[in-house]
Each structure stands twice: as structure tokens, then as C-alpha cells.
Amino acid sequence: MSIASQAAPIRFEGVSKRFGRDVVAVDNIDLAVDAGKLVTLLGPSGCGKTTTLRMIAGLEMASSGRIIIGDTDVTKLPATDRDVSMVFQSYALFPHMSVLENVMYGLTFSGLGKSDARSRALQGLELVGLEDFHGRLPSELSGGQQQRVAVARALVLEPQVLLFDEPLSNLDTKLRRQVREDIRAIQQKLGLTVVYVTHDQEEALAVSDEIVVMRNAAIAQIGTPRELYDSPNDRFVADFIGEANLIACQVVALNAGDATIEIEGYRLRLPARGLSPGPATLAVRPSRIILDNDTGVPVTVAKATYVGVRMEYTLEGEFGQVFAVKDDVDKPLEVGISLYMSFAAEGPVLLPSETGGHGGH
């Protein structure tokens, strides 16, 4: 007997969650998570991502719509009766039980005999590399170890779906990378269906098969990390997934799916993405700004900050401010000098113009 996966897909059909009369936490979302994939719910706080996760777990009940896990409609099923495990932000290890008792806890409700439960629990601990710690109390472990116990406790139940609620937020920066790689490795090894909530875009990019960006109780965009980074749908996604400079521009010509845009006389050709001539927004990552060309948009260096691995610049022009990074720390640009800004061939994306919203950095 070894720990396997019973991974099942998840489907949301028009799911909403209202608290009281006025507060809409999740507004009519449709979502499909394939079996064996790791999907991240990403968004600023209050966007409804945690509520969505808790509705999968059965800790919150959908106000309307249907939730289907595998072949079963679980919409009305309480947490106890769903085949879903969850790893909590605070780990929620039971402080009065030893590590082994914690991991065995769920197994004792699954009709397993005591010795079976014990050996399965020990396998689970082995999977996270903590088999030697099974007699300890949770308070005698470090934060990272507690986290791994929480993962083992959820894994040994072989759930159809495994949920993570901001699992790294209580760990220090160095440990985060390690633990998120461990989580991804176990997920891929066992082929688990995982839904993962975070507000950290770098974490989301690193672990996910697919990312669901949420905003104001709705889904803003779904895609692979690459898709979201390289072709965000709108200014919100562009700004939330990695930093983006948003620069107002004019589409002056369309040509076979490509658009020619103009910023203060500087012209650029890039995919039109369905836009028509007129005002638009150009989203450019800080690393895709080129400063050593002789042509481009005239700018002045307003601030220069040394952060160790690179230089960070704030550039000012008539369009506003942008934020750029350069790897060359040995010959930094001086504050006050004027030069030309241009953009890399890959990377900049054309977005619809929106009134209001975010300005450039």
C-alpha cells in the first residue's frame, strides 16, 4: 500500500457567494480545473480567491450555482463528506496531538484499522522527509517542518482534490522557494489535483500549471503563467502579474493583424489583438525597456536606485513616468541626464485604452 492519487477534476458552474444581503464575495464564476493539474487562484486581498477555495473545501456553501468534483455534485455537501483536503495558512496542526497522531487523524475517520492508519501515516511523513519526527509535538518543530506535517496530513487521505491556502505566507523568504518546490514536486510525482491560493505573483508563476487571476469577486483572466505574463488581457492583469509600465499610445495603422502605434513620434509595430485605430495602452515590463538606442521616446532619469543585483530607474517623459531595470550595476546612469527610451521586440503588449485605472510607474 502506498500513497497514490485519486485526482479528480473540479467544475464551477455559475457559482456565487453572498454574505448577508449586500456583500458579494464571489460573483457568478465558471471554472474548470483538470485532474492532476496545479491551478493557482491569484489576486489582491478581498478578491474572492479564498472564498472560492473554501467553497471547494465545503467550508463555505455556494449561494447559487453548482460545484462538481469528479462525477459528484458536491454543492450541498458539507466539508466532512467531501473528498477534499486542505493545508491551512496557519497549518492548523492540533497542538495536543503528536505529529503522528496529527497525520493519522483523518485516517481514523476513513474506516482504516489502527495499524493500517499508522503505517500509512508513516509513509506520508516519509514522503515529506519527517519520519523521524513522528513522536514530537507540533510546537517542537520549526515552521517549515510544521508546514510539511500539514501537507503529509492532507496527502495521506489520497483526496480527490488538495487545497492550499497561502501555504508559504508564514515562512521566511529563503524557505519559501524550497517549500514551494517541494509542493510542486510531490504534486507532479503523485499527479494530484491541487488548487492553490496566493497573493504573491512570483509564487504563482513558479508553481502553477494554470493561473486564475481574480479581481472584485470575478475572474479577470485564466491562462498558463507564460500566457498571463506575455499577453495579459487588460491593465489589471498586466500590472498584477509582474510589474508593467502602462503607457498611453495611439494606434495609427492596422496591417494584417499588426498595429503600428505612435508615442511622441516614436513608432512601433506589434500584434493588434483586435484593437482598432485610436487611443490604446502599451504595457511594457521594466526589463523590456531599452535605453542605449539613439531613437525612441525622449526621457530624463529622475531616480536611480542600487538594489544589489541590478539598478532600478525611474524615467520621466511627457507621457508620465516609467520604471525600468538594468543589470549593469557598474556603470549606472546619472540622475538628470536625458536619453531615448525604446522597447524590446518581444514583450510589449497592446491593451485597450481605459479611462482611469492605473497609471504608469
Add this chain to the structure above:
Amino acid sequence: MTPPTRPVLIFWIIAGWVGFLLFPWYGTESGFFSFEWLVDGYPFEPDYSPAVFLIGQGKKLWLSPLLIALILPLLVLGRPKSDPIYFRILTAAGALGISWLIIQGFSIGLRGFNFQWMNAVFGALDDRQYGMGFGALICAAAFLFLFTQGIAARGAINGDVFVVGAIGGVIAIVTTFVFFPIANMLFSAFVTDEGEYSVLAFFGKFFDDRLWGIGCLTGSRCGAALNSLFLAVAVGFITTVLGLAFALVVTRSGFRWKRMIRALTVLPIITPPFVIGLALILLFGLSGSVTVFFADLFETQPTRWLYGMPGVLIAQTLAFTPIAFLVLIGVVEGVSPSMEEASQTLRANRWQTFRTVSLPLMRPGLANAFLLGFIESMADFGNPLVLGGNFDVLSTEIFFAIVGAQYDQGRAAVLAMVLLFFTLSAFFAQRVWLGKKSYTTVSGKGDAGMHPMMPNGLAIPVMFVALSWAIFTATVYGMIVYGSIVELWGVNNSLTLKHYITAFSIRIEEEGIRWTGAAWDSFWTTITIAAIAAPLTGAVGLVTAYLLTRQKFVGKSAFEFGTMLSFAIPGTVIGVSYILAFNVPPIEITGTGIILVVSFIFRNMPVGVRAGIASMSQLDKSLDESSLTLGANSWQTFRRVILPLLRPAILAALVYSFVRAMTAISAVIFLVSAEYDMATSYIIGRVENNDYGLAIAYSTALIFVMLSAVALMQIIVGRTRTGRRMTPAGPGL
């Protein structure tokens, strides 16, 4: 995934049938826990018959509709929970069973039909019924929980059978043992001497001069209501001032014996309420030490000045100052030191800081302490009984209306309503008005600042007041111990142990120990009743606290209000309403030990609820949630995660309700019987016979028993804390 068998459903269906088929339906005369019925003609002797045998013999045919409610649930066996028929049948059967039980219980009593119109419609009934027994109780529980399972199946609280059942259970018992007796008592205020309902009867008693008279302004006597009100305001004010003085000394002075002052807080818990009154009599009574000393000094006649308003005021102030202190120490400590430090850095001196920052921030806490003192004084029964003299207050007037020569239920009910009105107003004020107004900050983040010391102009009078009052308190308690070993106070001051011997002598004979002392009987009754009540109180309190902190449901705030309400109901009111409500069927428990246990459970339940809420809100909710996602249901979560983590709180609640049950007097004095006499009412009886020596010796013994119970608990709880780490696992190293 859902299990096809439903153990809970099957259990309650079977329980219902067992109650109907096997257990005696009515209460037996030999008492609830006597099993004499098993060998005395059961099951055919009508007194002991189960309902089904009664119906089979053609008696009590009005019980037969219950069979429908018992048969209906059998139809849902094997049906899925989501089937609408499942919840419809269960709710219908449960509702039918409960309501029929209630209707027939109140309609048919010891003398046939209880209502005239029923005799007119159905003709006189030539049968009668007694209070509910085992069978009826088990059936009632079965109907209740079948009903809640129906509600749960309909989708309430995510279909959680345990939570819905717990809510239903708490509502049922609180309604039965708090709201029903109170409502019943309110009705009896409108009953005339001839047994008719009349509003005039109420007004006649309500506008009585003995209640509202203002004669004391002109030299004669005031009404009891005004006396109570005036006394309560004075006690509330004085205890708040003294409590604040003590709190300031402990938190904001360099006083060296702070721990001693903190120890004061344990006193009201372990002191039977009238003991202070007794000690004051020893000091200031007609033959009290201080009185005699001054009488000799000035060669005047000793007076009875103590008996009346001054004595009651002093006794209540002594008794309730520690309560105000307990409230205010939290308030004074809760004022964030960083605000006071901010004020000082803004160039305010210590006095200005205290006056403009600290004191205004404490204001809601001060009001809270005042209201608590007000409620406690209103409800106090022991001290006015011992020291009141001609000074009538509501709580004692209620007592004399019921037990005195006048025996006037209606008057007792009206007095109780007035008393209830005062305490409930204070309770409302406390919750509605103060509820939103707390400035004290408990952020969980360590506040690094230090509370500034009091300015000298304040510190000196505060220290003086606090210390002299502390010394006075110590003297009074010293008098209690000393008084218990004096032969006959004021007459023969030689030292003796004879009071203890009278009360607690034992003889060792061949058959074993003979408890020959006069006090043993009531002592063991008290211990037994308190020991039975304590775990039940704790259980009800914890389950209620769990529902309040961990579950969301419609009507939760009304539920919370209802469960906390009994805190504001004075013991005398509970006592009167219980004897009025529970000496006739369907619940006939007057004169038994059960009524004492029940009264303790509902008197002390708010304490258990508060303790439970306080400790449960320290447990991270994700612990419950992770248990639920790991496949445990809410009952298993409650039992395996929450209860083990609350062990210290449970122990504290147990000891506390045990001790409170031992010191209670106000409700108890109405409910005791020859068979079940309690220590406190026995002592009051001794006091009324002027047998002070025995009364004080017994009180001293009680105080020491309770002191050791509290100390033992402190030791065990302290050990539990260090042995097991109780904090939920946060981020580690």
C-alpha cells in the same frame, strides 16, 4: 459517500419507542432515581406503567396520538437524506410529538382538565395525570432530536445534525427552565385571590405603598422598590470607586504587596453571601466588639444602628468591591500604555495625562462596574435578610410574601417583576449602551510601553482609601474565624471548639463512621448537589459557547441574549418562579434534589458560557476547519480537538460552578425541603434562631472547603498549562 445507515436517526427512533414501551410514563412518588418500580407491579401497576400499557388498559387514552409521531419516522428509514420526504416526515413527526406532549401536559393535570372551557366542551374528565417521568422525558428528547434532524436534512447549518441538535437542545432547556417559569410567574401576577385573571389585581399590588412609598423622606418608612433602588445605586457607586482605587494601586503604584490585593478577588467567590453580614454583627451589633468598646468609652447605651440601611450598605460594599476590582483591573490594564506615553511626550504631565487620557478611556469600564454592582446589590438576599431590620428591600420582601404568614403568590410575583425590571434594565444598558463603547485595547501584539505611575496628588488618597478598606476587609474575615471559636459572643468570650464539635462531630463505631454532627446532613447534600450540578453546568455552558463562537445560524444574537439572560435574573426571582412553575404537572419536581440541580445549572450557566467563549475564541478557527476537511464531523471535531484543548477552561468552569452552587442562597432558600436541606439555608436557619456560633463555625468550614477547591484547581490548571503547550501552532523558528 454518505453512509447508508444513520446511527443517530436510528438511535432516537429507538429511544422514542423505548420511552413509550418500557419506562414508567409518569414520575414515581419514591423519587426520580429510585428504581423501586422495577419490582413493584411493573408494568401493570398504573403508577409505574409505560405509556403503552396505560393505553392498553384503556387509561390515559390522550397519550395515543403520540404513537403517530413514533411510527412516522420509521417511514424515512432507507430514504436518502436529500429526499424532501425525509425532512418533511421527520420535522412533522417531531413537531407533532413535542406539541402534543405540551398540549396534553398543560391541559390535563392532577384534577382532570386544567381549563374550565375544556370541561364545558369535553365534559368533566374522570382521570388525572402526574408529572412527567422517565418515559415521557425520553420521548420528549426523542421528538426534539427527530425534529432537529429533519431541520438539518432540510439544509440548515449545512445539514449538520450535531449542531442543529445542540441548538435545539439548548433552546429547549433554556425555554423550559428559564423562560417558562418566568412567564408563568408574570401571569400569576394577574391572578386574584379567587383564581381569576384580572389586570386590576396586578395594579392593586403594583401601586402598593409598601412598594413605592416615600415615607422615609418624612421620617417613616419607604417602599421596598425605592429602598432597593437607592441601595443599589449607592452600592454600585461606592464599589466602583473602591474597585478603581484598588485597581490603580495594583497597576500604577509601587506598592509592594500587590499580590495580596489581587488575592482579594477570590473572596466573593468563596464567601457565602450572608457571612459578611454575620461578621458585621460580631463587630457592630448590639453586643459587637466595636459597639461595646465605644459604649464603655463614652458611657452610652449601645444602639442597633447596624440593622437597616447602614448595615446592608456596608455588607454589600464589602462583598461586591472585589467584583468591581476584578472588572476594573482589566479595564485599567487594558488602556494602552502607548497612549499614555504619547500624551506624556506631548508635554502633558502625569496628572494631566491621567485626567485627560487614562480616565476618559476607562469610562465605559467604570460604567460597567457600576452596573454590575447595581445588579449584584439588587439580587443580594443574604445580607438584607441578616441585617435588614426594618429596611425592606425587594429580594427579601419576595421571600416573606411567599414563606411568611401572608402567603401571597400574586404579591411575590409583582415584587419579582419589579426586581426583574430593574436588573434587566441594567443588563440591557450594559449590553446595548456599553457594548459598542469599549476603548480598551487587546491587540495581541505586545505593547512594549509601561503604565505611568499615579501622580502623587492622586496616589496618596487612593492608597489611603484602598489600604484602609483592605484592612477593614481583613478584619471582617478575621472576625469570622475568631467568632467561630468564641463560646457566646459578647456574653462569654472564652475560646472553645464546641461549635465545630456540634456541627461536625463524628463517632467511629463498629459499622463504620457515624456522622453525628448537626451539619453533616446538609453538608453532604450540598456537596452532592453541587457535584452533580457542576459537570452539567459546564456541559451546557461549553456547548452554548461552542455554538456562539463557532457556528453561524439565523437568530444567533437572540440565542445569545436568551442564554445570557439568566445572569440578570435575581436568585429570588428564579426561586419564586420555580416553585410556582414546577410544583404541578407536567414538570413536578418541587421538593426534590432535581429542582436544586436545575436551578444551579441555569443560575450558573452564563458563567460557563462566558468562560467557554473566552477560551474558545483563543483557539484558531482553522483547527476546526482542518478537522472537518480531514473527514471528522462536527461532533468528532468538538470531542477530539476542541474539548482536549479547553481542558484547563473546563476544569475552571467546573470548580467555579461547584463553588457557586455551594454558596448560593437566594434561589435555594425557596427550593430546599426537609429531605434536601442545603448548607446555606441551614446556616440561615441557625441565624434566625440566634445560634450565631454554629452558623459562623459552619460558614468558616465552608469557606475553607471552597478555598481548597479553588487552590487545588489553580495548581492543576497551572500544571496543565506548562505540561502541554496550549497555544495553537503558529509559525515556528
